[in-house]
Amino acid sequence: AQSVAQPEDQVNVAEGNPLTVKCTYSVSGNPYLFWYVQYPNRGLQFLLKYITGDNLVKGSYGFEAEFNKSQTSFHLKKPSALVSDSALYFCAVSENTGGFKTIFGAGTRLFVKA
Amino acid sequence: EAGVVQSPRYKIIEKKQPVAFWCNPISGHNTLYWYRQNLGQGPELLIRYENEEAVDDSQLPKDRFSAERLKGVDSTLKIQPAELGDSAVYLCASSLVTGTWHEQYFGPGTRLTVT
Numbered sequence: 736a737q738s739v740a741q742p743e744d745q746v747n748v749a750e751g752n753p754l755t756v757k758c759t760y761s762v763s764g765n766p767y768l769f770w771y772v773q774y775p776n777r778g779l780q781f782l783l784k785y786i787t788g789d790n791l792v793k794g795s796y797g798f799e800a801e802f803n804k805s806q807t808s809f810h811l812k813k814p815s816a817l818v819s820d821s822a823l824y825f826c827a828v829s830e831n832t833g834g835f836k837t838i839f840g841a842g843t844r845l846f847v848k849a
Numbered sequence: 850e851a852g853v854v855q856s857p858r859y860k861i862i863e864k865k866q867p868v869a870f871w872c873n874p875i876s877g878h879n880t881l882y883w884y885r886q887n888l889g890q891g892p893e894l895l896i897r898y899e900n901e902e903a904v905d906d907s908q909l910p911k912d913r914f915s916a917e918r919l920k921g922v923d924s925t926l927k928i929q930p931a932e933l934g935d936s937a938v939y940l941c942a943s944s945l946v947t948g949t950w951h952e953q954y955f956g957p958g959t960r961l962t963v964t
Contacts, residue, residue: 769952778853778940778955779892786949825891834904835951839891 737762737830741840748816749848756811756843758826767829768809769837770800772822779825785809796820816847851875853956855941861962867929870959874922874943881918882953883926884940892940898924899946928961936963 738761748754760766767786771779783794790802800811811824826840854873862868874881880899884892895914897905900921909916913932918924928935938960942953 767949767951771953771955776957778957779942779953781952781954784952827891829951831949834897834899835946836897836905837894837951837953839893841889841891 737766737828737836737838739826739828739838739840741824741826741843743843744841745844745846747846747848750818751815754811754813754816754820754845754847756824756826756845758809758811758840759807760809760826760828761807762828762830764830766807766809767831767835768800768802769827769829770794770798770809770811771825771827771839773825773842774822782811782824816845818847818849821845821847853941853943853954855939855956855959857959858957859960859962861964862931864933864963865930867927868931868961869928870926870939870941870961872924872926872941872956874924874941875945875954878943878945878954879921880944880946880951881924882940882942882944883916883924884942886938886940886958888937895926895939931961931963933963936961 769784770782773779785792785802793799825842829835829837883895886892898918916926938958940958942955944953
């Protein structure tokens with residue numbers, strides 16, 4: 736069975752600094768990896784995904800994520816944080832078991848200080 | 850393009866009462882999901898539909914929860930009777946699953962409070 740871990744409950748970063756939100760996963764087969772963002776009182780929004788191909792994936796709002804197979808990680812990154820990036824971020828992993836079953840991490844709250 | 854629509858947005862009920870949530874997915878999406886999100890946690894899958902068929906309902910508490918997806922479009926999730934522990938946000942999502950593409954698009958959720 737697949738699992739996903741987000742080791743940090745909260746990440747604090749100053750505006751303009753680079754940010755990293757960590758995610759590690761476990762699957763028995765090939766992983767399909769996602770990042771979603773949740774703003775207050777809104778549903779989750781898709782940010783980016785890794786299916787296959789280049790290990791560095793670019794997504795919405797300037798975010799990118801790096802797939803590392805040996806470390807089973809899929810960390811979310813952004814070169815320069817904005818105050819408006821403050822939100823709850825969820826990493827998710829899917830496995831093809833005759834259909835795609837997706838497991839979400841517990842979430843990491845990103846706080847960007849002006 | 851309209852997103853996933855859910856109603857109601859908020860619901861407060863007393864324990865042992867029934868409650869129902871409605872979801873209208875993005876047009877053309879063949880897969881629909883219901884999740885429960887407790888405070889401070891990630892979404893947990895309750896049921897997944899491919900078209901009209903419930904293909905994964907292993908996490909649905911079937912003694913009190915039921916769901917249906919009529920004609921492979923709209924879906925309703927029901928709880929009867931509700932318990933205090935059912936207080937959570939119930940999220941509906943949809944996706945167009947083609948090959949390995951299956952990112953999900955979420956509605957705003959229904960916040961349920963059971964008193």
